[in-house]
Amino acid sequence: MVSIVTQNVTVALGGRTVVRDVSTRLDAGALVGVLGPNGAGKSTLVRALLGLIPHEGSVMLDGAPLSSLSRAAIARQVAYLPQGQTLHWPISVERLVALGRLPHLAPLSRPDDADRAAIERAMARADIAHLAHRTATELSGGERARALLARALAVEAPALIADEPLASLDPAHQIHGMELLRAEADGGGLVAAVLHDLTLAARFCDRVLVMADGALVADGDPRDVLTPELLAEVYGITAYRGTGALPLLVPLDRVR
Template sequence: MVTIAADHLAVTLGGRRVVEDVSVHLAPRQLVGILGPNGAGKSTFVRALLGLIRHGGTVTIDGERPDRATIARQIAYLPQGQTLHWPLSVERLVALGRLPHLTPWSRLSARDHEAITRAMARTDVTMLADRIATELSGGERARVLLARALAVEASALVADEPLASLDPAHQIEGMELLRAEADAGGLVIAVLHDLTLAARFCDRLLVFAQGRLVADGAPATVLTPELLASVYGITALRADGLIVPFDRLR
């Protein structure tokens, strides 16, 4: 289990401040949803947490400033919109998730193979093991890439739009997987656009607007009519704790 903290995190890209002065403390056993309209700074924020881009402020894991190798072993990352360039089999692609645990020229161990098998079973892609990953549908590819992230078996998982290209049944299944990771003791951070699924499955929501963190808390306290109007410009229907976007504000 790990704890990730950002202190006055800020990111400037192309001379423009994309993330502005964000401080958060993210603890284990939580599914944290990151919400906000397009261009709000969500993906930039998670990439800064992972040390993938330069930033101001500090990011710590368990109170320490980590190196790249530590981040790779402790935090699995599922980026958005990945393009597959090499005609690898699905099983070999998922096996790439074990790279942070390997030394140069080492072979996969029995433990590695067990992790790969578990990840493929959990994402319902075992039957695709021998298929070429570049020939998969968008939904199949999304599930395989999630399997690769789960194969790391890290203490934390960061998933950037993990539901993209998935049909409704697999969207729910995907959220159930993320929920199970958090319930098992992990820290799960997911960039999401579906307010209904975020409200249903997440413990905590961070809402971004124009690079700033404008709300942080439980879904019931964060997704207010006022916030939906100011951040998204919408109204929503509410029933049994769920949020269903209904209309644009004109």
């Protein structure tokens, strides 16, 4: 079962410390939300977890130092959905999703039947099978977000890290996206997602990591972590907390 363990991870970009001394452990079978206001260091942290940027401290993937693994080995273990990707090439949606199989292919080899089956499964799960032959650069923002999610799902890696996977999605597809991430975790996968919607995080996540000013300031069950005091301190807001069967957190006002 895959795991990611960090010890005192610190990242400096442009002479400024963006992530400070973060130690945590992510294990299979859990959906972990990474929360915090804009500029808190969330995206920088997940990029460090993948070894995409230089950092101090250690990141271990399944007990092995990330620095000892090849990019291909990491990509087979951890699928990554970056935020805000721009599509430059007018390829079909099906070919875009097929890029998720690259970590499994030898140089100059073509996808085989198993790869094509993984591509079809990913498109069906992301609700874009009907877009397979559309040109990816002509998709709407929401359609593009779902196609890129399908590309990450096509890797069929034991871990998935998604950075703002709900951006540009309408409410129905936001819920569907969270259901997909929830299903990945329930199937034994390790799933970490940078999120801004507090209610969806509270409803679907087993655990949330809350960041502020580059530091990890809270880690635990969202029902315990997302308190009025923390929301006021980290986000500078007051919020309504629903008491029904499903968690509900509605921002009301800025703290004056």
